[in-house]
Amino acid sequence: xxxxxxxxxxxxxxxxxxxxxxxxxxxxxxxxxxxxxxxxxxxxxxxxxxxxxxxxxxxxxxxxxxxxxxxxxxxxxxxxxxxxxxxxxxxxxxxxxxxxxxxxxxxxxxxxxxxxxxxxxxxxxxxxxxxxxxxxxxxxxxxxxxxxxxxxxxxxxxxxxxxxxxxxxxxxxxxxxxxxxxxxxxxxxxxxxxxxxxxxxxxxxxxxxxxxxxxxxxxxxxxxxxxxxxxxxxxxxxxxxxxxxxxxxxxxxxxxxxxxxxxxxxxxxxxxxxxxxxxxxxxxxxxxxxxxxxxxxxxxxxxxxxxxxxxxxxxxxxxxxxxxxxxxxxxxxxxxxxxxxxxxxxxxxxxxxxxxxxxxxxxxxxxx
Amino acid sequence: xxxxxxxxxxxxxxxxxxxxxxxxxxxxxxxxxxxxxxxxxxxxxxxxxxxxxxxxxxxxxxxxxxxxxxxxxxxxxxxxxxxxxxxxxxxxxxxxxxxxxxxxxxxxxxxxxxxxxxxxxxxxxxxxxxxxxxxxxxxxxxxxxxxxxxxxxxxxxxxxxxxxxxxxxxxxxxxxxxxxxxxxxxxxxxxxxxxxxxxxxxxxxxxxxxxxxxxxxxxxxxxxxxxxxxxxxxxxxxxxxxxxxxxxxxxxxxxxxxxxxxxxxxxxxxxxxxxxxxxxxxxxxxxxxxxxxxxxxxxxxxxxxxxxxxxxxxxxxxxxxxxxxxxxxxxxxxxxxxxxxxxxxxxxxxxxxxxxxxxxxxxxxxxx
Numbered sequence: 173x174x175x176x177x178x179x180x181x182x183x184x185x186x187x188x189x190x191x192x193x194x195x196x197x198x199x200x201x202x203x204x205x206x207x208x209x210x211x212x213x214x215x216x217x218x219x220x221x222x223x224x225x226x227x228x229x230x231x232x233x234x235x236x237x238x239x240x241x242x243x244x245x246x247x248x249x250x251x252x253x254x255x256x257x258x259x260x261x262x263x264x265x266x267x268x269x270x271x272x273x274x275x276x277x278x279x280x281x282x283x284x285x286x287x288x289x290x291x292x293x294x295x296x297x298x299x300x301x302x303x304x305x306x307x308x309x310x311x312x313x314x315x316x317x318x319x320x321x322x323x324x325x326x327x328x329x330x331x332x333x334x335x336x337x338x339x340x341x342x343x344x345x346x347x348x349x350x351x352x353x354x355x356x357x358x359x360x361x362x363x364x365x366x367x368x369x370x371x372x373x374x375x376x377x378x379x380x381x382x383x384x385x386x387x388x389x390x391x392x393x394x395x396x397x398x399x400x401x402x403x404x405x406x407x408x409x410x411x412x413x414x415x416x417x418x419x420x421x422x423x424x425x426x427x428x429x430x431x432x433x434x435x436x437x438x439x440x441x442x443x444x445x446x447x448x449x450x451x452x453x454x455x456x457x458x459x460x461x462x463x464x465x466x467x468x469x470x471x472x473x474x475x476x477x478x479x480x481x482x483x484x485x486x487x488x489x490x491x492x493x494x495x496x497x498x499x500x501x502x503x504x505x506x507x508x509x510x511x512x513x514x515x516x517x518x519x520x521x522x523x524x525x526x527x528x529x530x531x532x533x534x535x536x537x538x539x540x
Numbered sequence: 541x542x543x544x545x546x547x548x549x550x551x552x553x554x555x556x557x558x559x560x561x562x563x564x565x566x567x568x569x570x571x572x573x574x575x576x577x578x579x580x581x582x583x584x585x586x587x588x589x590x591x592x593x594x595x596x597x598x599x600x601x602x603x604x605x606x607x608x609x610x611x612x613x614x615x616x617x618x619x620x621x622x623x624x625x626x627x628x629x630x631x632x633x634x635x636x637x638x639x640x641x642x643x644x645x646x647x648x649x650x651x652x653x654x655x656x657x658x659x660x661x662x663x664x665x666x667x668x669x670x671x672x673x674x675x676x677x678x679x680x681x682x683x684x685x686x687x688x689x690x691x692x693x694x695x696x697x698x699x700x701x702x703x704x705x706x707x708x709x710x711x712x713x714x715x716x717x718x719x720x721x722x723x724x725x726x727x728x729x730x731x732x733x734x735x736x737x738x739x740x741x742x743x744x745x746x747x748x749x750x751x752x753x754x755x756x757x758x759x760x761x762x763x764x765x766x767x768x769x770x771x772x773x774x775x776x777x778x779x780x781x782x783x784x785x786x787x788x789x790x791x792x793x794x795x796x797x798x799x800x801x802x803x804x805x806x807x808x809x810x811x812x813x814x815x816x817x818x819x820x821x822x823x824x825x826x827x828x829x830x831x832x833x834x835x836x837x838x839x840x841x842x843x844x845x846x847x848x849x850x851x852x853x854x855x856x857x858x859x860x861x862x863x864x865x866x867x868x869x870x871x872x873x874x875x876x877x878x879x880x881x882x883x884x885x886x887x888x889x890x891x892x893x894x895x896x897x898x899x900x901x902x903x904x905x906x907x908x
Contacts, residue, residue, distance in 0.1 A: 294795070295799070295800075295803075296800075297800035297807055336803060338802065339802040424792030424890070425792065425887075425889070427662070427883070427886070430879070430883055430886075432663075432664075432665035433663040433883070434660070434663040434664045434707040434879055435663075435665035435704060496872075496875045500871075502871070503864065503868075503870070503871055503873070503874035504864075504874065506872065506873075506874040506875040507864045507874040507877055507878035507881075508878060509878065510874065510875035510879040510880075510881070511798070511801050511802055513875075513879055514878070514886070515795070515798060515801070518793065518795070518798075518882070518886055521793070522793030522795075525793060526793075
């Protein structure tokens with residue numbers, strides 16, 4: 173595991189001027205201070221990750237804070253690119269995006285599985301499902317079935333037809349598929365963290381903490397030079413929100429999110445894309461506000477969380493649909509996955525409704 | 541076909557007193573006038589039904605107005621039972637309930653099929669589904685499959701995996717099952733209308749039109765004697781509404797209606813029952829208002845329509861779940877039926893939300 177020297181980002185590298193007076197600093201000073209802090213988080217998380225070993229919780233926590241720092245660095249390079257060395261900024265953003273995506277997969281598989289199993293147990297109107305292993309129908313076992321799983325080994329079930337049993341089988345199928353995906357994501361993350369490509373990213377972040385490659389405009393006073401890019405980030409976000417079908421989302425139960433529930437997967441994705449984009453742009457806006465030391469707007473934070481929920485539900489719905497494409501599953505399993513898919517698509521719709529509600533309140537505070 | 545003599549319910553049988561002054565009439569007079577009018581509708585609809593022959597639209601219209609009249613007669617006998625010969629009223633209500641239920645089935649199958657096929661085409665995010673025949677998968681054909689239907693005969697489909705095809709197959713399966721059920725319901729209705737049991741009902745309704753079997757209290761002035769039973773009907777309805785989980789229904793996307801989406805069918809039915817009961821009690825209240833010549837409250841009418849929607853969606857969801865229990869269906873078909881079931885259960889939830897909204901406005905006008 174690569175462990176850059178953290179002593180490089182000491183007090184001597186901090187920009188001149190007292191920390192409490194950012195108005196007197198140059199734009200470069202303020203950017204350097206913010207990126208310095210994020211780079212510190214990045215490198216600390218990286219060390220924590222490498223030292224966590226097989227402690228799953230610590231590994232997950234380290235990966236999370238590593239990604240948080242990577243997102244902030246990347247977002248800042250994007251928003252304030254005019255003040256930086258643009259080709260350096262673009263290169264580092266590409267590499268951080270690769271790293272974030274690689275590290276995000278494992279966590280995504282875990283949380284998606286939890287979300288789907290929770291939904292299944294809710295849909296069964298009962299206590300959480302029992303461990304699904306050992307309840308596999310031979311038809312659901314696919315190629316990865318452990319030997320000896322058989323319908324006859326399943327415990328007796330209350331009456332209610334095959335559809336009730338389908339929930340348990342669907343849970344077992346999803347657990348198998350997403351656990352496999354998680355294992356693969358974990359290997360990919362480990363491989364990435366041992367790669368020379370990753371070492372180059374870590375070096376670049378360490379360099380960033382000590383000597384930020386600034387552009388010629390970075391010498392201007394922070395107040396003016398930073399506000400223009402920050403306003404641009406806000407405007408992009410507001411324009412993307414304005415383009416959302418908010419008036420439709422304001423009507424509960426508009427059945428919009430499930431319109432393509434049985435159409436091609438790409439039709440559903442096309443519908444979700446503008447919402448996912450707003451989620452990204454809200455984040456960029458929030459990071460720009462952090463750079464400017466502007467207090468976080470709690471309504472915008474809330475809106476971001478709602479769009480996280482939107483994204484999670486969209487991905488969970490897609491995972492249920494993907495599981496239903498597994499060859500040779502039992503009809504009861506497929507039925508349960510259909511119910512689950514629709515349930516998650518309604519969660520998508522619910523998140524859009526919630527976003528619209530939050531946004532309505534937020535627009536009172538945000539000047540458009 | 542039995543055709544009672546309509547001349548019996550002529551002007552001579554109308555109760556004494558000018559029609560515009562119900563306050564001066566006895567309770568018996570007012571009841572007789574209302575029931576007389578309903579019995580006239582019943583007998584006219586019956587004649588229309590028998591004369592419609594194979595004209596499906598006319599038969600359906602006649603059956604609808606026959607059921608409307610039967611419901612009003614039955615509801616009036618129920619609400620104003622204290623003013624009538626109670627054992628006669630109970631007997632006739634039993635027979636009218638049998639007749640209504642028998643005649644309702646055919647229409648219910650038709651409208652349920654239309655609702656499910658509309659939902660499937662909406663869920664496919666496309667134009668309405670093409671005629672589903674000829675697209676049957678052998679696995680979906682069940683026992684009633686026409687010979688020669690084969691996957692190979694299905695027209696080419698846009699890409700998107702088996703799940704897209706599942707919608708067409710689910711549509712074909714539902715069409716087959718509900719058409720069969722409708723044919724059976726039609727035979728049962730014809731058989732019922734030719735039965736001596738039905739002739740006895742028709743005779744009883746004809747008698748009701750000429751000489752209503754009143755109880756001793758029917759001689760009291762209408763204003764007092766009718767208001768007490770009518771108020772009781774209203775109170776029963778209001779109490780049933782008050783017992784509904786309206787505060788939960790007021791939160792959009794509460795996922796309540798799908799809580800038992802994968803549990804036993806009876807769990808879902810138990811959840812719906814109080815809403816179905818309110819629907820019935822609202823109707824009884826409305827008929828009592830008609831007897832009292834009170835203007836129909838448009839908000840209560842609206843609330844009733846919303847609960848019709850609730851009932852239709854609950855039954856459509858149950859039909860989708862029942863179709864998914866068909867042996868040997870393809871997983872893609874079962875998946876589509878699962879999505880369809882969940883979609884209709886969300887329509888149930890949407891109807892509850894809408895009811896709560898209407899009720900909130902209605903309570904301003906209704907005195908509790």
